[in-house]
Amino acid sequence: xxxxxxxxxxxxxxxxxxxxxxxxxxxxxxxxxxxxxxxxxxxxxxxxxxxxxxxxxxxxxxxxxxxxxxxxxxxxxxxxxxxxxxxxxxxxxxxxxxxxxxxxxxxxxxxxxxxxxxxxxxxxxxxxxxxxxxxxxxxxxxxxxxxxxxxxxxxxxxxxxxxxxxxxxxxxxxxxxxxxxxxxxxxxxxxxxxxxxxxxxxxxxxxxxxxxxxxxxxxxxxxxxxxxxxxxxxxxxxxxxxxxxxxxxxxxxxxxxxxxxxxxxxxxxxxxxxxxxxxxxxxxxxxxxxxxxxxxxxxxxxxxxxxxxxxxxxxxxxxxxxxxxxxxxxxxxxxxxxxxxxxxxxxxxxxxxxxxxxxxxxxxxxxxxxxxxxxxxxxxxxxxxxxxxxxxxxxxxxxxxxxxxxxxxxxxxxxxxxxxxxxxxxxxxxxxxxxxxxxxxxxxxxxxxxxxxxxxxxxxxxxxxxxxxxxxxxxxxxxxxxxxxxxxxxxxxxxxxxxxxxxxxxxxxxxxxxxxxxxxxxxxxxxxxxxxxxxxxxxxxxxxxxxxxxxxxxxxxxxxxxxxxxxxxxxxxxxxxxxxxxxxxxxxxxxxxxxxxxxxxxxxxxxxxxxxxxxxxx
Amino acid sequence: xxxxxxxxxxxxxxxxxxxxxxxxxxxxxxxxxxxxxxxxxxxxxxxxxxxxxxxxxxxxxxxxxxxxxxxxxxxxxxxxxxxxxxxxxxxxxxxxxxxxxxxxxxxxxxxxxxxxxxxxxxxxxxxxxxxxxxxxxxxxxxxxxxxxxxxxxxxxxxxxxxxxx
Numbered sequence: 077x078x079x080x081x082x083x084x085x086x087x088x089x090x091x092x093x094x095x096x097x098x099x100x101x102x103x104x105x106x107x108x109x110x111x112x113x114x115x116x117x118x119x120x121x122x123x124x125x126x127x128x129x130x131x132x133x134x135x136x137x138x139x140x141x142x143x144x145x146x147x148x149x150x151x152x153x154x155x156x157x158x159x160x161x162x163x164x165x166x167x168x169x170x171x172x173x174x175x176x177x178x179x180x181x182x183x184x185x186x187x188x189x190x191x192x193x194x195x196x197x198x199x200x201x202x203x204x205x206x207x208x209x210x211x212x213x214x215x216x217x218x219x220x221x222x223x224x225x226x227x228x229x230x231x232x233x234x235x236x237x238x239x240x241x242x243x244x245x246x247x248x249x250x251x252x253x254x255x256x257x258x259x260x261x262x263x264x265x266x267x268x269x270x271x272x273x274x275x276x277x278x279x280x281x282x283x284x285x286x287x288x289x290x291x292x293x294x295x296x297x298x299x300x301x302x303x304x305x306x307x308x309x310x311x312x313x314x315x316x317x318x319x320x321x322x323x324x325x326x327x328x329x330x331x332x333x334x335x336x337x338x339x340x341x342x343x344x345x346x347x348x349x350x351x352x353x354x355x356x357x358x359x360x361x362x363x364x365x366x367x368x369x370x371x372x373x374x375x376x377x378x379x380x381x382x383x384x385x386x387x388x389x390x391x392x393x394x395x396x397x398x399x400x401x402x403x404x405x406x407x408x409x410x411x412x413x414x415x416x417x418x419x420x421x422x423x424x425x426x427x428x429x430x431x432x433x434x435x436x437x438x439x440x441x442x443x444x445x446x447x448x449x450x451x452x453x454x455x456x457x458x459x460x461x462x463x464x465x466x467x468x469x470x471x472x473x474x475x476x477x478x479x480x481x482x483x484x485x486x487x488x489x490x491x492x493x494x495x496x497x498x499x500x501x502x503x504x505x506x507x508x509x510x511x512x513x514x515x516x517x518x519x520x521x522x523x524x525x526x527x528x529x530x531x532x533x534x535x536x537x538x539x540x541x542x543x544x545x546x547x548x549x550x551x552x553x554x555x556x557x558x559x560x561x562x563x564x565x566x567x568x569x570x571x572x573x574x575x576x577x578x579x580x581x582x583x584x585x586x587x588x589x590x591x592x593x594x595x596x597x598x599x600x601x602x603x604x605x606x607x608x609x610x611x612x613x614x615x616x617x618x619x620x621x622x623x624x625x626x627x628x629x630x631x632x633x634x635x636x637x638x639x640x641x642x643x644x645x646x647x648x649x650x651x652x653x654x655x656x657x658x659x660x661x662x663x664x665x666x667x668x669x670x671x672x673x674x675x676x677x678x679x680x681x682x683x684x685x686x687x688x689x690x691x692x693x694x
Numbered sequence: 695x696x697x698x699x700x701x702x703x704x705x706x707x708x709x710x711x712x713x714x715x716x717x718x719x720x721x722x723x724x725x726x727x728x729x730x731x732x733x734x735x736x737x738x739x740x741x742x743x744x745x746x747x748x749x750x751x752x753x754x755x756x757x758x759x760x761x762x763x764x765x766x767x768x769x770x771x772x773x774x775x776x777x778x779x780x781x782x783x784x785x786x787x788x789x790x791x792x793x794x795x796x797x798x799x800x801x802x803x804x805x806x807x808x809x810x811x812x813x814x815x816x817x818x819x820x821x822x823x824x825x826x827x828x829x830x831x832x833x834x835x836x837x838x839x840x841x842x843x844x845x846x847x848x849x850x851x852x853x854x855x856x857x858x859x
Contacts, residue, residue, distance in 0.1 A: 146719040146729050174715065181730065234731075258743060283803055285728030295723070302828060359744040362714035367828030369712045373743045385743060 078289045079141035079591035080104050084117065085184045087199060087206065089273050090131060090191030094206040099185050104141070105593065105603075106680065109185065111168050112565035112607035114138030114157035115614060117186055119684075124617045128161035129247060129272040131192035137179070137278070140567035142590050144180030144286035145294070148301045148575075150586070151177045151365035153567030154238075154255075160264035162249040162424075162478050163499035163523045165615045165624075167269070169252070169261035170564050171238075174364035178236040181282025193274040198226065198239075201280045211276035216242060218417040219254035219277075226279050239277035240267040241419025246468045247271050248476040250424035250501075254416060258371065258387040259363070262421040264500060264522050265478070289592030297589060301575055305368040309574030313370035317360070318390035318571075319349030321504070322398070328536060329642045330506040333398045334452045335427075335434035336495050336630040339506040340638050343403035352388060352405060363569070370571050374409045386412035394504035395426025400433055401452030411458055418466025427501035428479045429461050432471065434493045435486065446471050492629040497524035498620070507631045509642035510535040511545045515655040516553045518625045519669075521611035527570065529556040543642065545651035550658030558604035565607055606679050609663070609671050613687045622669040625656055701775035702834045703753040704736065704811065704821055710831035713738050713746035717823035717832060724814060724822040732803055735811040736823045736832075748823070748832065751777065751798040751811035759810075762793035767808075776812045784808055 080099055087094045107113045114136045121134045136157040142150035154176030160167025179187070182203050189199070196211040209229075214222050223237040237255065244251035244267030251267025252260040270276075288294040304310075312320055325331035326344035333341040345351065352374060362369035376384040386409050396411040397403065415422040429450075435441050436450045443449050447470050450457040464472025475482050479501050483494035495502040500523025507514040516531035517524050526532055531553050535542035540549070562583055563570055576582045580597035588594045615624075626632075627647055635646040660667060664675035676685050718734035726733045736750035753775040760768040760777065767783035768790060770776070777799075786806040790799045799810050813834070814821045824832045 144729060146716070146723065151719075151729070283730070283732050285726070285730045285733075287728050291723075291727065302826075306828065359746075360712065361743060361746060362712040364715045365719060366714050367716060369714060369829075371743075375744065387743070 077101055077104070077591050077593050078287060079587070080109070081139075081180055081183045081185045083184050085187045085201070085206065087187060087189045088191045089189060089193040089197070089208070089275060092193075092208055096184075104185070105595075106606060107610070108562070108565035108603050108607070109140035109143070110138055110153070110155045110565040110567040111157060111170065112561065112603065112610070113186060114155050115166060115168065115607070115610050117188055118157050118159075119610070119614055119617075121188055121190065122159070125619070126159060128159040128164065128167070129268060131190065131273065133159050133269060133272075135189045135266065135269050135273065137187040137189070139176050139180050139185055140565060141587060142566060142568070144177045145288055145590060146298050146365050147294075147568070147586065147590070148298065148305055149363065149366045149368065149569035149572045150566060152363040153569065154179060154261075155564065155567060156253055156261045156266045158266055158269045159618065160266070160500075160522065161247070161268045161272075162265040162480075164618055165498055165523065165620055166521045166611045167264035167266050168522055168564075169263050169266055170567060171253070171255055171259045171261040172363040172569055173236070173256040173259040175236040175238050175255040175280065176567065177364050178280045178282045181284045181286060182280055183282065183284055187278075189273065189275065192272065196274050196276055198277040198279060199275060200230070201278065203281065203283055214276045215245060218242070219419050220257040220416065222277050223257060226277060230279065232281060235279050235281050237277055237279045239419075240270045241417060241466070243418045243420045243466050243476065244268055244271035245276070246476065248420060248465065248468065249481060250421045250428065250476070250478045251419055252421045254419055258373075258416065260416075260421070262423065263525065265421070267419050288590045290589045294589040297586065302367045304575040304577070305366075305572060307575075309577075310368045310572060313571045314360070314368055316349040316353055317370055317372040317388070319352055319372070319388060319393055321390040322348045322393065323350065324536075325504065329636070329638060329640050330509050330532075330536065331394065331398055331504060332495070332502065332506045334401045335399065335430040335493060336502075336506070336628070336634070337434070338638055339509060339636045339642060340640070341398035341403075344398065346403045347393060347397045347405055347408060349390075352393070356405065356409060357388075358385075366569065366572075368572060376406045376409050379406055381406045381410040384410045384413050386416060388412060391504050392422035392426070395423045395430070396458065397426075399426050399430040399504075400458050402455055402458050403453070404455050407455045407459065411462055414459065414462045414466065418462070420462070420466060423503055424478050424501040425462060425465060427495060428465070428475050428482060429458060431479045431482065431490075431493055431495065432461065432475055433457070435490050438493075440488050440490060441486065492633070495524075495628040495630060497627060498522070498624050500524045502628060505532045506636065507627060508636050508647060509645040510542050511647060511651065511655070512540055512542070512549045512552055514627060514631065514647045514652070515545075515549050515659060516556070518627050518652060518656065519553065519659055521608070521615055524628070527560070529553055529560050531556055543645055545647070545655050547654070547658050549655050550660070550662040553659055554662040557608050558601065561604040561607035562600060565603070602679060606681060609675070609679060609681065610684070612665070612669070612671060613684050616670060617687050622656065625669060627652060699838050700836055701753055702813070702836050703775070704750050704813070704824060705833055705835050705840060706748045707831045707833070708745065708747040710829045711738070711746045711748055712829055712831070713740045714828065716826050716828060717748050720822040720826035724817065735800070735809065737797065749796055749798065750823070752796055753777075758793040758795065759790035759799050762789040764789060774813060774815065776815065777810050779808055779810070781807050
């Protein structure tokens with residue numbers, strides 16, 4: 077079967093030994109690739125209750141069936157999968173660029189990294205030659221500096237590198253893995269998993285050909301999608317980019333501001349995508365094989381942050397800006413650059429800083445406790461806190477593991493100010509007035525996350541009453557989640573999702589043209605459901621229950637205070653319970669959120685029934 | 695025979711190039727029936743996030759690659775200006791690669807014979823990289839046209855503050 081390289085690489089950092097195994101085609105068909113295949117491989121190679129930062133926790137790097145081809149955005153993605161040190165649940169993060177295509181050309185569908193090196197190393201995958209090279213001189217460097225140093229050392233400027241920064245080295249639970257300097261597998265702290273293995277970076281060079289099963293028809297499909305991606309469905313990403321959401325969300329009163337103190341930011345105009353583009357965006361660049369291009373590079377030309385360059389997106393801009401009350405754009409570009417420098421998830425960083433500012437505003441921790449005057453909107457504090465978190469110094473040590481861990485350390489009731497789900501920091505959509513999104517966030521297997529479903533779109537476009545919790549939302553969320561499982565398992569880009577007019581038919585056609593194996597839309601739906609069910613099974617094995625499908629305290633207890641259409645909105649436990657029941661039912665799970673044996677049998681996942689059986693016995 | 699100033703080559707506008715490598719994929723797919731940037735006659739280079747540009751053969755008037763070849767394996771087409779490679783004579787020594795200032799000569803990873811851009815002479819619709827470039831950053835131009843463009847852009851810059859308000 078084409079599309080897959082047919083090989084899985086195992087790297088044991090403890091022994092330094094590597095081996096390859098043939099990819100099981102049956103598994104590939106069932107779980108497609110990307111996060112689906114990655115989670116399956118993680119499950120098979122780990123024991124229940126494994127400590128996320130122990131050598132026994134495998135870090136899986138997985139590609140999709142179209143990786144390495146010319147399919148627009150499809151060729152270039154890769155997914156990291158592991159147990160998240162931040163949530164204790166499935167940790168999964170997808171990134172794009174050119175790293176994934178290079179790895180596919182090196183001949184692998186997945187890399188499974190286990191153990192812990194006895195010294196600081198980086199993994200050098202040069203086609204079939206696998207080496208662990210000394211990384212002691214790279215320790216302390218940023219992902220970008222690491223990439224340059226590795227290219228210099230290997231003497232090949234086409235080597236692709238994914239690396240951690242100082243945050244990952246110091247096991248910060250919000251550390252990310254950055255490839256090609258600006259693209260991050262950002263969420264769930266997988267950079268710390270790499271750091272715990274003494275693994276600074278993965279460098280790849282692949283020289284093999286990638287071919288498709290039906291080349292002529294495949295190229296016709298590529299052409300068609302080039303045209304679609306130049307059309308209205310992706311216009312937002314081509315023009316203003318995701319930062320367009322600042323004004324949209326603000327106008328709709330659903331942009332959490334100052335640690336969920338408000339759902340509106342009075343200075344939104346100052347930090348809008350429009351302002352950013354007018355003054356700072358220097359160039360919009362593309363990942364490999366992408367005709368859409370969306371990566372907005374901001375450059376600061378003057379003032380105290382002169383020379384700063386960072387990629388800007390809605391969620392980083394929102395978290396570092398409105399969420400901390402900071403409205404100086406050049407400082408926010410500096411803040412994003414610092415997050416990249418230390419290798420920290422900018423969203424989690426911003427939310428954690430918003431939290432500590434809230435703690436300070438309420439005088440739970442004083443100026444003396446923090447070593448600074450961290451009021452909302454204080455630009456210098458924002459930048460200083462990022463530095464301290466990256467280095468794990470002072471209050472930064474408390475904050476470096478994210479908001480849940482910080483609140484647990486500080487105590488004094490600050491848990492109520494910590495806006496996270498399952499330990500993962502919230503993202504830029506106020507869940508109190510977006511109730512479908514609230515359900516989606518609550519059930520998301522990796523924690524607070526709009527990227528597992530984009531359910532907020534249903535609320536914001538008015539397809540439902542966004543202030544109402546009612547039956548039917550469960551099915552909506554399930555269908556969206558399944559669709560997103562396909563996107564992340566094929567690994568096509570989420571920003572291109574609008575170009576799949578007939579999502580299932582388009583993806584099925586793509587799969588067939590690439591692999592030569594004809595798959596029906598129905599089979600794809602089953603695969604998607606399988607991927608989400610698999611994630612649930614992993615979380616159940618790791619001890620999560622229905623009680624973890626919940627919302628941050630403020631979302632459930634502090635109604636939106638702002639005057640306007642959403643004033644007073646909140647999600648009550650009753651509302652959440654109603655929607656959870658509805659969702660589990662739509663999924664064919666029992667009222668505790670455990671997949672039934674019948675459902676597993678229907679999906680052909682019998683080999684995993686032992687996970688739900690042990691649950692029943694307990 | 696085409697007059698020297700009418701020779702066209704593939705030129706990349708760095709302002710427009712986004713570094714997507716679609717030109718590499720289109721080229722290798724056309725020439726080698728595979729997606730493999732290492733087999734592309736045009737190469738996308740990323741200096742940093744904001745400096746991207748694709749580079750291929752410039753069809754020089756006095757090609758250094760040809761002068762450097764010790765086996766007379768290279769010659770320039772009088773008609774199009776492209777560099778022809780005599781596969782039987784080339785032994786992959788790499789003098790031409792070293793001589794080219796633009797990195798336009800490449801050693802094929804499998805045949806170990808050098809290759810370079812031939813403007814897709816076998817394709818009716820011309821160079822595939824130009825055809826597929828989504829940003830229209832690649833154009834097939836003569837040096838005259840490039841010079842015209844440069845003159846116009848220089849004049850625009852000179853007089854940009856004289857636009858009617």
